[in-house]
Amino acid sequence: TIYLVLNPENRSMKLYHFLIIFGGLLLILAQIPSFHSLRHINLISLLLCLAYSTCAIAGSIYVGNSSNAPPKDYTIKGDPVDKVFSIFNAVAIIATTFGNGIIPEIQATLAPPVKGKMFKGLSICYTVVSVTFFGVAISGYWAFGNNAGGIIINNFMNESGNALLLERQFSDPKCPALSPRNVIPRLISRSLAVVFSVIVAATLPFFEDIIALVGALGFMPLDFMLPVLFYNLTFKPLKQGAILWLNITIFVVFSALAVIAVVTAV
Numbered sequence: 690t691i692y693l694v695l696n697p698e699n700r701s702m703k704l705y706h707f708l709i710i711f712g713g714l715l716l717i718l719a720q721i722p723s724f725h726s727l728r729h730i731n732l733i734s735l736l737l738c739l740a741y742s743t744c745a746i747a748g749s750i751y752v753g754n755s756s757n758a759p760p761k762d763y764t765i766k767g768d769p770v771d772k773v774f775s776i777f778n779a780v781a782i783i784a785t786t787f788g789n790g791i792i793p794e795i796q797a798t799l800a801p802p803v804k805g806k807m808f809k810g811l812s813i814c815y816t817v818v819s820v821t822f823f824g825v826a827i828s829g830y831w832a833f834g835n836n837a838g839g840i841i842i843n844n845f846m847n848e849s850g851n852a853l854l855l856e857r858q859f860s861d862p863k864c865p866a867l868s869p870r871n872v873i874p875r876l877i878s879r880s881l882a883v884v885f886s887v888i889v890a891a892t893l894p895f896f897e898d899i900i901a902l903v904g905a906l907g908f909m910p911l912d913f914m915l916p917v918l919f920y921n922l923t924f925k926p927l928k929q930g931a932i933l934w935l936n937i938t939i940f941v942v943f944s945a946l947a948v949i950a951v952v953t954a955v
Contacts, residue, residue: 705891712887719879742821753832761834774953781950785904905950
């Protein structure tokens with residue numbers, strides 16, 4: 690509303706406008722000293738994500754059943770090579786969606802017993818993520834077919850458009866979280882990181898490919914490759930045992946997937 694009042698000649702907002710708004714909010718949240726301080730905001734974010742997914746699913750069902758529903762074509766576009774590349778690109782995007790780089794940090798701060806708590810938490814987490822992610826994906830593809838876009842909101846518009854290790858270098862855990870020693874470096878470093886991320890996201894037109902690239906380079910190694918590697922190095926399972934070779938197989942398969950996904954994203 691504010692944007693339309695200030696710019697009446699522009700009837701629609703662009704993606705980079707929303708990214709800048711999001712970046713401004715993230716710039717404020719980045720100054721909060723700990724994840725525990727964000728628990729209430731995380732709860733609100735969860736409810737908003739569930740509401741957004743529900744609206745997307747309901748909107749897809751409504752559009753798909755309406756008299757003005759777009760023609761549905763469920764064939765996969767492109768030649769065989771493009772189809773194969775699209776598959777690996779999608780795998781990388783899914784890895785980004787289901788990946789959570791903060792899980793090791795959360796597990797390291799839990800009081801024993803850790804295994805049961807993490808299993809319950811991850812079960813709830815991935816149940817919610819699976820329902821929302823696949824609910825939106827299935828309903829959207831049913832409603833729009835192969836014309837479904839990677840950015841959800843664009844599907845409902847017509848053609849007119851009606852790093853933890855680095856953080857330690859800037860903070861001192863021996864000082865209070867709100868001491869000048871920690872506040873000033875955190876304010877500068879996190880603000881620069883958020884501003885840089887928003888500028889990159891707002892200026893790149895191929896946003897979906899960037900998500901796939903992040904999944905291939907970041908979440909695949911962190912969530913699939915490093916855990917099995919560390920397990921073998923830490924517990925040293927028997928060379929003749931199934932666990933060792935299962936972990937090696939997982940490592941090799943996802944290494945290959947990561948390389949292929951990087952190529953398809955680029």
